[in-house]
Amino acid sequence: xxxxxxxxxxxxxxWGVWGAGGGNFVCSMLLGYVHPAYKCFKIVERKKPKLExxxxxxxxxxxxVKFHQFSLVFLFLLSTH
Numbered sequence: 060x061x062x063x064x065x066x067x068x069x070x071x072x073x074w075g076v077w078g079a080g081g082g083n084f085v086c087s088m089l090l091g092y093v094h095p096a097y098k099c100f101k102i103v104e105r106k107k108p109k110l111e112x113x114x115x116x117x118x119x120x121x122x123x124v125k126f127h128q129f130s131l132v133f134l135f136l137l138s139t140h
Contacts, residue, residue: 091123092123095116099120
């Protein structure tokens, strides 16, 4: 791989990671974390957010964290056996 600039190098690295299965990771991060974090921030930023919206986002983040914890424990148990 020969790159003439940092932009070319960044492009090569991005597409290399994307092609190696990293695209799934990028999509899951965008859909599962970045977009909800933005939406949650916009709700909390309001002067008087609706209680239903705050309740929804609290539930979302609680479930998100529990799934993440479960996956970490499951992967740990899987790797030790």
